[in-house]
Structure formats: C-alpha cells, structure tokens
Amino acid sequence: MAYFSQQLINGVVLGSIYGLIAIGYTMVYGIVGMINFAHGDIFMIGGFVALITFLILVSIGLTFVPVILLLVLLVAMAMTALYGWSVERIAYRPLRHSFRLAPMLSAIGMSFALSNFAQVAQGARVKPVPPIVTGGYTLFERSGFAVQLSNIQIIVVITTLVLLALFTYLVSRTRLGRDMRACEQDQTMAALLGVDVDRTISMTFVIGAALAAVAGMMYLLYYGLVDFFMGFVAGIKAFTAAVLGGIGSLPGAMLGGLSIGLIETMWSAYFSVEYKDVAAFSILIVVLIFLPTGLLGRPEVEKV
Amino acid sequence: MSAVPASSAAHDDILAVSGLTMRFGGIVAINDLSFTARRGEISALIGPNGAGKTTVFNCITGFYKPTSGDIRLTHSDGKSYVLQSLNDFRICKVAKVARTFQNIRLFPGLTALENLMVAQHNALMRASGFTLMGLLGMPGWRTAEKAAIDLSSYWLERIGLFDRADEAAGNLPYGDQRRLEIARAMCTEPALLCLDEPAAGLNARESGELNELLLSIRDDRGASILLIEHDMSVVMEISDHVTVLDYGVKIAGGTPQQVRDDPKVIAAYLGTDEETALAVMEGDA
Amino acid sequence: MGNERTPPGFAAALKKASLSAFVALILFSLMVGVRTEAGPTGQLIYWTRFGELAGLVSAVFAGSLILELLRSWFGPLDTGKFIPAAADGPLKLAQRFFPLALLIFTLIFPVIFYEKRYILDLGILVLTYVMLGWGLNVVVGLAGLLDLGYVAFYAVGAYSYALLATTFGLSFWICLPLAGILAAFWGVLLGFPVLRLKGDYLAIVTLAFGEIIRLVLINWQTLTGGPNGITGIPRPSFFGIPLTPGDDGFAARFGLEFSPTHRVVFLYYLILALALLTNWVTIRLRGLPIGRAWEAMREDEVACRALGINITTTKLTAFATGAMFGGFAGAFFATRQGFISPESFTFHESALVLAIVVLGGMGSQLGVALAALVMIGGFELFRDFEQYRMLVFGLAMVVLMVWRPRGLVGHREATVFLHHRTEISAELSREGRG
Incomplete structure (x- = not known):
C-alpha cells in the first residue's frame, strides 16, 4: 500500500507535466484542426531557456530561491511563447487553408529543425543542473517503506492546478476565450462577426507554448536535466495523452495526461521499466478501439 | 400523371416497413412508422423539414440502426431480407438497395466514368478473381472490364453525359452531378433505388429532365424507386404512391391526388391545425 | 512574413x-x-x-x-500560386517523356558510374526510398489513410530477413517473399484496431504502433539482440552464386576479375527490380476494382458503403499491400547493410517517407520518385555538414510544403477512359479523412 501510494504521487506529478504539454496540442487542434508536431520541441526549448536563465541568475548573485524560480518561470514563458508565435507565422499560417497533410508535414519539419537547432546551439550532451528545490515530507511509513512527498512535487502539482484554474478562466470568461471558442466552431463566421481570427490563432499558439514552457521548467526542476532530444519523447507522450483524453477537449487533455503518467509509473513500478512506453501506447490503442474519439472527445456523428 | 394499374399481379410489395422507431437520446425522430413500397412503382416519402424523412432513409440503407421495428425487402424471386440486421455495405451488395444523398456524394476527384466503375465494384471484384486474375491480366477479367465499361457508357448516354465521361465528377455542373449520382446508383443494378431529394437545387428544366429519367428507369428497367422530395412538382407528377410524414409519424398515405386533398397534410405543410387548413382550402375553392 | x-x-x-x-x-x-x-x-x-x-x-x-x-x-510568393503556374507547364511536358528517359537513365546508371562507388551507393539509397515511397503511396496517396508508422513494416521486413537468414540459414530469395508476407500480416494487425479511427486518431495510433515495434526490438534482447542489433546477415548471392573472390564466386565463374563493385552493381539492380515491381503492381492495382475502391474510399467513405463496398477489407488490403512493399524494402536493406539495429527504424524514417509521398503529390508515382531523388539527394549534399543536417532538412520540409502544398505533381491520371486520357487536378481530389 505504501509503495502504491508513492507510485500514485509520482504518477500524478509526471501526469501533470504531460497534461500541461497536452493542453497545447489539444488547443491548437481544436482551433486549427492540425497536429502541432513541433509542440514537443517547444517544450524542450522551454526547458533550455529555463536552464540558461537559471544559470545567468545564479551567476549574477541571486540566491533567494522563490525569486529565482519566479523570474525563470516568467522569462521561460515569455520567450517560449515567442517561439510558438514564430513557428505559427513561418510554418503554419501560409498553409492555413491548404490540404490537411501539408501543415502536418510542415510541423514535422519544424520539429526536426527545432531539435537540431537546440543540438547545434547548445551541444548534444545532457545538461545536468544541481537540485534547486530540495527537501520534502515523509507522509507515512509502513513496513519499512517511507512515502515521500518532495517539495518539488508539491510545486509541480500546485503550479499545474493554478495554471489550469487561470486557463479555464481565460477560456470560459474572457474575450479572448470567447474568440477562441468561436474560431473553434466556425472560423469564417467568427471572422464575419468581427473576431480577428489570425490574432486569435496566434494567441492560441502563444498560450500553448507558454504552458509548454512551464512544463519544460517543471521537467528541469523535477528531473534536474535537459537535452535536445527530450522534446520528441515527451511530445509523443503528451500527444498520446491529448488523444487519449479526446483531442479538442481541455479537461480531456488533463485527464489523458494523468492517465499516461499513472500508466507509465505503475507499469514501471510493478512490471518492467523497459516496456513502460509500450504499455502507454498499447493502452491508447485499446482505448481508441472502444472509444474512437478518446475518453472525453465528442463522438463523431456521421452526417449522411 | 402515370397510369400504372395498382392491382396487377406483378405489383407486390418490395419494401415493407413496420413499426419503425428511431430515437436519438431523448428525441424520437421516427415513431412507430409503417409503410410499404410496391415493386415497379415510384413511391414517395414527403413531409415538412425535420419530419424524419432522411432518418427513415438512413435506417433503410443501414447508416442508422433503428431503435425498433422491422424493415423487410423482398426480391422478385421471393427472397426476403431483413435490412436492419444487415451491415451497411451488405444492404447494397446483398439486398440490392442503392441510394443517393441529399448533398451529392460523388467521388469528386474521379472521372464520371470512374464513378460508375466504382459502383460495379462487387461484380468486378468477382470477375477479377479478387484481384489476382486481374493482376495477371487474365482474359476473363478483360471481358468483364469491357462489359463494365459498356454498362457505364450506357448510363452515361442515358443521362446525357457520354461526351463528358472523362471529366472529373467534381467539375461537372450541379444538375449533371445529380443525374450522375443516380446513374452511379443504377450501376449497382439495384432492386430498390432510394433517392434523397433528387430534385433539390435543380431548375425547372432540369427538374423536368429528372422526371423523365426516373419514369424511364421505372418503365424500361422495371426498377422500384423510393424517393424523398420537397419539390411537389416532382412528387405529384411521377409518384404512384405517396406517404406523408410529420414529426416522425405517418399522417397520410395514398395516391398523389388523395394526399394533396388531405387536410392533415396541408395542415402539416402550412404549420397550422386542421380546421385552419380546411378553412384555407375552402377559401381557395 | x-x-x-x-x-x-x-x-x-x-x-x-x-x-x-x-x-x-x-x-x-x-x-x-x-x-x-x-x-x-x-x-x-x-x-x-x-x-x-x-x-x-x-x-x-x-x-x-x-x-x-x-x-x-x-507579387506574393507564399501562396504557392506563383511558382506552380510557371512550373506546371514544363512538368506536364516532362510527364510525357520524362518517365521513359528516367527509366533508361536508371538502367544504365551503374555503367556510367561504375568507377564511382559513392554515387552507386547513393543510387541504391535513393531507389530504396523510391520503393518505400511507392509502398506508402498505396496507403496514404491512394487509400487516403494517414500512416505515421510506416517504418514499422520496414523494420519487420528487415528483422524477418535477418532472423530467418541467420537462424535457419535460408537464402535471400526465400526470405524475401516471407519478409513481405510477414510485413503484410503486421499491416493487417495494425489495420484492425484502426478501422474505425479517423484523421488524427489514426495518425497517433500508427505512430504509436511504429514506436511499439521499435521499443520491442530494443528490449526483446534474446530475439533481436536489443540495441546492438543483428550482425553477420548474409549478403545476397547472384541467384545462388556468391559474390565473393573465391573460386566458386561470381567473378571466377563468369571469367571476370574480382571486384567488390560487382556486388554493389548487383544490389543496385536488385533494388531497381524491386522498386519497378512495386510500381508495376501499383499501376495494375489502380486499374483493378480494389485500387479503384481505395481511391473511392479516399474521396468519400460513406458513398463507398452505399455502393456496397466493404470498407473493412478495402482498408485492410491497402494496409497489407503497403506494408508488404515496406517489408520487401526492409529485407533488401538488411541484406545490403549486413547489419541492422533499431536505430535505423525511428520515427524520422517514417516522417521522411511520408514527406516523400506528400511532396511527390499524393498518388503520383512519378512525383514520388522525383521527391525521393530531391529529398535523399539533397540530404546527401549536406553530408559534410553532418550536425546541421536535420536543421536544414526540417527547414527544407517547411519551405517545400509552403511552396507546393499539393506536391510536385499536382494531378492524378484517370484509371480508365472512354475518349481520351485525362489528368485531374489534385485540387479536386480529396485527401481522405482516415
């Protein structure tokens, strides 16, 4: 039981990170109807920007950890958001009303370019950072196994919850959120009613990238390393999460993220670490056989 | 109006729908509907918007599984099929029911000829020895392919598109697309042809041509046709039997003349109750 | 911008x-x-x-x-309207004579470049991707089913050959069809769960399938050798005669002086034959009911069902056919390299082959061949800038897509005609929702 509780905690933390990335996939899909393959690499860029900002802040003599974290968070979100915006402008906007596969391949190309860019600019080796946030609590101890909840885990989960609350408010209560929902339903009609579609789509990418940057920073804090290749694996996992939850559905993305995080952790804990990804992908396939539009996706009604 | 004797021995029921009910969640789209269509006749299903006509069609052609009820199709050789228990593609393949769609569903990137060839898929599949003999170019396959092209040419000529056989279906004018879709359905050699608003969007001339085409399909090929239509000129001119639907319930049935004079039908179309409708009619007269 | x-x-x-x-x-x-x-x-x-x-x-x-x-x-360049107008004319003209010229060129290619081992190897590489592109074209271009895990079948083919040849000592010519059949079997296996899936759901499942295969290859150490792969895969023989310097080798038997180039030239013709077989079969299938059903399914699945076409078998045959060609290519890859490891079967390969198909112009055989030449050849130009390769490759993909979203050859040829051959603009074709 103690072991299980520990895995549960680990799974939820991992799932939160996946969920934050998955929201970016699902938002873009909802509005533009395309898979933003470069999103995983945006997450990776977020991790790198966070790392570099952190190094600079430490070297100029900042020592108060909360201030460092806050500054790193802000810089990472802002700069990664600009990456998201640029990617949309360069690779997707010219293909907005094109053939469906063209933007997808353009996105795959962008993904390759971004990961190779990070590799060339920052080197291929893994970048380790010393633990920034340390300490934690022992929740309970049973038969010699102590269930730990570290401070960093608390930070990850709380940050995710706060961002989710903000994000839900943004989508459901603000002008931008209304515009986004309108564009999701019908871009032409939204444009006729005075919604600036280009701007709304840009903002979608910006918000998605900012959330991915947060995920990147959390990843850096939690695992203590970044590398240029992490975007691919995390991206595929998060995309799997988005699809599992039902692509286009925001609660679905979070639910999918948590499911993938839990499946991965539990499988590693009880079966084999090597096959954890195989388990996650297999469960995705099994779920889609029975629910072809994911857990919370709207069932597709075939108009005849 | 066509004068087909209603009680000839050849004119038995090809389609019998009984107690058909279709619910979507809490909405009852069709409620306990029963009607029949007779072999070699043109039967029409009419009703105001949202009456559930297309839903009936989708149940018959297997795109929806009805909540309850029975849809039975009987071939002229006496073989009978329970349509609601057949898989969608088997309804066309085995029970020989072909359909068209309200918003035309041709294969826009294929030529008119190719569209008709696709419709002969099952026959050609057998002839090509399920691809293997065709791959090797066996003579049996070549003959079958030629026959299929001939059948397609026949239909292209019937609908006046012989010269445009090699044009992409998506490039044809709207009226031609409508007729091509009917020809495509006929290429499956159906026992029952179901047409979903074939005259929608056609002008008066095209609509007249359509009437002729449908009548000739019935008379020359002995085909049975079930159609949904809004355009009363089509329904009244070519139908042998009309069933009227409103809010998923059958409210009238009979010859076009009988239906036209039924106050319930007029009420449904005018959206008023029967008394008002009667008053309107009397005022008209 | x-x-x-x-x-x-x-x-x-x-x-x-x-x-x-x-x-x-x-x-x-x-x-x-x-x-x-x-x-x-x-x-x-x-x-x-x-x-x-x-x-x-x-x-x-x-x-x-x-x-x-x-x-x-x-004037505006980014809409893709400017260049195609200029390029369509020559491309149309090229369509008449180009394929024949290209075929003749590929046939005499080893004679021209006999001395240049590097160029011969490059030719083999390009042809391998032409074959993969043609194979995937059946699934994506004709049937309109998005497959992001095509590399899985390439891997199945390669490992099938490697395992059959190293454990049972079977010859290449027996293993080749077996590899194709096994890959086709896996194609059907993938096909079943994805029958009801559309668009992006299909994309992620095929991607996941490709990753599952790769991860299993890495982790099932006892069978596949894990990350180290399989070494010592037998090289192909000239229909039973080994291409070795020995007395019973190819050179000695035919009274030639031994040269390692013989094997390269043989491999070149082998992959050329395999690619041409793929092309021939695909062209024949397009004219058969099954191929027409694939294209019809791409255009409108609902209409297909209403015409009595069994969507299940139509989809499965498309997956199986595409997978089979992938399997052949995989077996060839294994025998050419003599060594395979999971590293050769990453998502990058799937994306590359998909890019070749889409850049070629979905469904166009010539377009796919040209796209393979452009992509692989272009990739090779950056050989000396190894570390920037993926950067350039990725950006090139973006630029090419923005430039010609419909691919190099933007029309399909009708499979049957009454009066005259017709080419239909790809603008009319649907791309399939699957």
Whole structure:
C-alpha cells in the first residue's frame, strides 16, 4: 500500500507535466484542426531557456530561491511563447487553408529543425543542473517503506492546478476565450462577426507554448536535466495523452495526461521499466478501439 | 400523371416497413412508422423539414440502426431480407438497395466514368478473381472490364453525359452531378433505388429532365424507386404512391391526388391545425 | 512574413526586416547568445557568444529584406500560386517523356558510374526510398489513410530477413517473399484496431504502433539482440552464386576479375527490380476494382458503403499491400547493410517517407520518385555538414510544403477512359479523412 501510494504521487506529478504539454496540442487542434508536431520541441526549448536563465541568475548573485524560480518561470514563458508565435507565422499560417497533410508535414519539419537547432546551439550532451528545490515530507511509513512527498512535487502539482484554474478562466470568461471558442466552431463566421481570427490563432499558439514552457521548467526542476532530444519523447507522450483524453477537449487533455503518467509509473513500478512506453501506447490503442474519439472527445456523428 | 394499374399481379410489395422507431437520446425522430413500397412503382416519402424523412432513409440503407421495428425487402424471386440486421455495405451488395444523398456524394476527384466503375465494384471484384486474375491480366477479367465499361457508357448516354465521361465528377455542373449520382446508383443494378431529394437545387428544366429519367428507369428497367422530395412538382407528377410524414409519424398515405386533398397534410405543410387548413382550402375553392 | 497588404517599397521592406531581426534577436538571445556545457567538475558552466548571435540576427535581417523586396517586386510568393503556374507547364511536358528517359537513365546508371562507388551507393539509397515511397503511396496517396508508422513494416521486413537468414540459414530469395508476407500480416494487425479511427486518431495510433515495434526490438534482447542489433546477415548471392573472390564466386565463374563493385552493381539492380515491381503492381492495382475502391474510399467513405463496398477489407488490403512493399524494402536493406539495429527504424524514417509521398503529390508515382531523388539527394549534399543536417532538412520540409502544398505533381491520371486520357487536378481530389 505504501509503495502504491508513492507510485500514485509520482504518477500524478509526471501526469501533470504531460497534461500541461497536452493542453497545447489539444488547443491548437481544436482551433486549427492540425497536429502541432513541433509542440514537443517547444517544450524542450522551454526547458533550455529555463536552464540558461537559471544559470545567468545564479551567476549574477541571486540566491533567494522563490525569486529565482519566479523570474525563470516568467522569462521561460515569455520567450517560449515567442517561439510558438514564430513557428505559427513561418510554418503554419501560409498553409492555413491548404490540404490537411501539408501543415502536418510542415510541423514535422519544424520539429526536426527545432531539435537540431537546440543540438547545434547548445551541444548534444545532457545538461545536468544541481537540485534547486530540495527537501520534502515523509507522509507515512509502513513496513519499512517511507512515502515521500518532495517539495518539488508539491510545486509541480500546485503550479499545474493554478495554471489550469487561470486557463479555464481565460477560456470560459474572457474575450479572448470567447474568440477562441468561436474560431473553434466556425472560423469564417467568427471572422464575419468581427473576431480577428489570425490574432486569435496566434494567441492560441502563444498560450500553448507558454504552458509548454512551464512544463519544460517543471521537467528541469523535477528531473534536474535537459537535452535536445527530450522534446520528441515527451511530445509523443503528451500527444498520446491529448488523444487519449479526446483531442479538442481541455479537461480531456488533463485527464489523458494523468492517465499516461499513472500508466507509465505503475507499469514501471510493478512490471518492467523497459516496456513502460509500450504499455502507454498499447493502452491508447485499446482505448481508441472502444472509444474512437478518446475518453472525453465528442463522438463523431456521421452526417449522411 | 402515370397510369400504372395498382392491382396487377406483378405489383407486390418490395419494401415493407413496420413499426419503425428511431430515437436519438431523448428525441424520437421516427415513431412507430409503417409503410410499404410496391415493386415497379415510384413511391414517395414527403413531409415538412425535420419530419424524419432522411432518418427513415438512413435506417433503410443501414447508416442508422433503428431503435425498433422491422424493415423487410423482398426480391422478385421471393427472397426476403431483413435490412436492419444487415451491415451497411451488405444492404447494397446483398439486398440490392442503392441510394443517393441529399448533398451529392460523388467521388469528386474521379472521372464520371470512374464513378460508375466504382459502383460495379462487387461484380468486378468477382470477375477479377479478387484481384489476382486481374493482376495477371487474365482474359476473363478483360471481358468483364469491357462489359463494365459498356454498362457505364450506357448510363452515361442515358443521362446525357457520354461526351463528358472523362471529366472529373467534381467539375461537372450541379444538375449533371445529380443525374450522375443516380446513374452511379443504377450501376449497382439495384432492386430498390432510394433517392434523397433528387430534385433539390435543380431548375425547372432540369427538374423536368429528372422526371423523365426516373419514369424511364421505372418503365424500361422495371426498377422500384423510393424517393424523398420537397419539390411537389416532382412528387405529384411521377409518384404512384405517396406517404406523408410529420414529426416522425405517418399522417397520410395514398395516391398523389388523395394526399394533396388531405387536410392533415396541408395542415402539416402550412404549420397550422386542421380546421385552419380546411378553412384555407375552402377559401381557395 | 504576414499576408497584410503593405505598400510596396524599400521603406516597408526595411521595416518588416527590422521587425523580423528584432524577433530573431529575442529568440536567439539565450539559445545562441549563451552556450552551456557541463564543466570539468560536472557543474554546468556557460559562456557568451555575442558574435554568433549578431551574425545570425544580421542574416535574418538580410534574408528577410531580400525576401520582402522580391515579394514587393514579383507579387506574393507564399501562396504557392506563383511558382506552380510557371512550373506546371514544363512538368506536364516532362510527364510525357520524362518517365521513359528516367527509366533508361536508371538502367544504365551503374555503367556510367561504375568507377564511382559513392554515387552507386547513393543510387541504391535513393531507389530504396523510391520503393518505400511507392509502398506508402498505396496507403496514404491512394487509400487516403494517414500512416505515421510506416517504418514499422520496414523494420519487420528487415528483422524477418535477418532472423530467418541467420537462424535457419535460408537464402535471400526465400526470405524475401516471407519478409513481405510477414510485413503484410503486421499491416493487417495494425489495420484492425484502426478501422474505425479517423484523421488524427489514426495518425497517433500508427505512430504509436511504429514506436511499439521499435521499443520491442530494443528490449526483446534474446530475439533481436536489443540495441546492438543483428550482425553477420548474409549478403545476397547472384541467384545462388556468391559474390565473393573465391573460386566458386561470381567473378571466377563468369571469367571476370574480382571486384567488390560487382556486388554493389548487383544490389543496385536488385533494388531497381524491386522498386519497378512495386510500381508495376501499383499501376495494375489502380486499374483493378480494389485500387479503384481505395481511391473511392479516399474521396468519400460513406458513398463507398452505399455502393456496397466493404470498407473493412478495402482498408485492410491497402494496409497489407503497403506494408508488404515496406517489408520487401526492409529485407533488401538488411541484406545490403549486413547489419541492422533499431536505430535505423525511428520515427524520422517514417516522417521522411511520408514527406516523400506528400511532396511527390499524393498518388503520383512519378512525383514520388522525383521527391525521393530531391529529398535523399539533397540530404546527401549536406553530408559534410553532418550536425546541421536535420536543421536544414526540417527547414527544407517547411519551405517545400509552403511552396507546393499539393506536391510536385499536382494531378492524378484517370484509371480508365472512354475518349481520351485525362489528368485531374489534385485540387479536386480529396485527401481522405482516415
């Protein structure tokens, strides 16, 4: 039981990170109807920007950890958001009303370019950072196994919850959120009613990238390393999460993220670490056989 | 109006729908509907918007599984099929029911000829020895392919598109697309042809041509046709039997003349109750 | 970058270029301007590279300025309308004579470049991707089913051959069909769960399938050798005669002086034959009911069902056929390399083959061949800049897609005609929702 509780905690933390990335996939899909393959690499860029900002802040003599974290968070979100915006402008906007596969391949190309860019600019080796946030609590101890909840885990989960609350408010209560929902339903009609579609789509990418940057920073804090290749694996996992939850559905993305995080952790804990990804992908396939539009996706009604 | 004797021995029921009910969640789209269509006749299903006509069609052609009820199709050789228990593609393949769609569903990137060839898929599949003999170019396959092209040419000529056989279906004018879709359905050699608003969007001339085409399909090929239509000129001119639907319930049935004079039908179309409708009619007269 | 109408002129271009440069400055400030590395003690250190940053930003400024000026002089470039109009004419003409010329060229290619081992190897590589592209074209181009895990079948083919040949000592010519059949079997296996899936759901499941296969290959050490792969895969023989220097080798038997080039030339003709077989079968299938059903399914699945076409078998045969060709190519890859490992079967390969199909113009056989030549050949040009390869490749994919979203050959040829051969603009074709 103690072991299980520990895995549960680990799974939820991992799932939160996946969920934050998955929201970016699902938002873009909802509005533009395309898979933003470069999103995983945006997450990776977020991790790198966070790392570099952190190094600079430490070297100029900042020592108060909360201030460092806050500054790193802000810089990472802002700069990664600009990456998201640029990617949309360069690779997707010219293909907005094109053939469906063209933007997808353009996105795959962008993904390759971004990961190779990070590799060339920052080197291929893994970048380790010393633990920034340390300490934690022992929740309970049973038969010699102590269930730990570290401070960093608390930070990850709380940050995710706060961002989710903000994000839900943004989508459901603000002008931008209304515009986004309108564009999701019908871009032409939204444009006729005075919604600036280009701007709304840009903002979608910006918000998605900012959330991915947060995920990147959390990843850096939690695992203590970044590398240029992490975007691919995390991206595929998060995309799997988005699809599992039902692509286009925001609660679905979070639910999918948590499911993938839990499946991965539990499988590693009880079966084999090597096959954890195989388990996650297999469960995705099994779920889609029975629910072809994911857990919370709207069932597709075939108009005849 | 066509004068087909209603009680000839050849004119038995090809389609019998009984107690058909279709619910979507809490909405009852069709409620306990029963009607029949007779072999070699043109039967029409009419009703105001949202009456559930297309839903009936989708149940018959297997795109929806009805909540309850029975849809039975009987071939002229006496073989009978329970349509609601057949898989969608088997309804066309085995029970020989072909359909068209309200918003035309041709294969826009294929030529008119190719569209008709696709419709002969099952026959050609057998002839090509399920691809293997065709791959090797066996003579049996070549003959079958030629026959299929001939059948397609026949239909292209019937609908006046012989010269445009090699044009992409998506490039044809709207009226031609409508007729091509009917020809495509006929290429499956159906026992029952179901047409979903074939005259929608056609002008008066095209609509007249359509009437002729449908009548000739019935008379020359002995085909049975079930159609949904809004355009009363089509329904009244070519139908042998009309069933009227409103809010998923059958409210009238009979010859076009009988239906036209039924106050319930007029009420449904005018959206008023029967008394008002009667008053309107009397005022008209 | 944008589509806003701005008055043409130098001032406007300058303004836009400055804006781009400013954005680039922010984007690259940390990622390029600061370099991090693990120092000698394991502690991360960093140093600044403002020179590189300045160079990159000026490059963006100059590039953007040139692009803006070109655009204001020649009109909009980014819609893809400008170039296709100019390129379609020659491409149409090329369509008449080009395939034949290309075929003759590929046939005499080894004679021309007999002395140039590197070019022969490149030819083999291009042909392998032509074959993979043609195979995937059946699934994506004809049937309209998006497959992001095609590399799985390539891997199944390669491992089937490698395992059959190394454990049972079967010859290449027996293993080749077996590899194809096994790959086709896996194609059907993938096909079943995805029958009801559409679009992006299909994309992720095929991608996941490809990853599952790769992960199993890495982790099932006892069977596959894990990350180390399989070595000592038998090289192909000239229909039973080994291409070795020995007395019973190919050279000795035919009274030639032994040369390692013989094997390369043989491999070249082998993959050429396999690719041409793929092409021939695909062209034949298009004219058969099954091929027409694939294309019809791409255009409208609902209409297919209403015409009595069994969507299940139609989809499964498309997956199986495409997978089979992938399996053949995989077996060839294994025998050519003599060594395979999971590293050769990553998502990059799937994406590359898919890019070849889409860039070729979905469904066009000639287009796919040209696209393979452009992509693999272009990729090879950057051989000396190994570390920038994926960067250039990725950006090239973006540029090519923006330039010609419908691919190089933007029309399909009708499979049957009454009066005259017709080519249908790809604008009319649907791309399939599956």
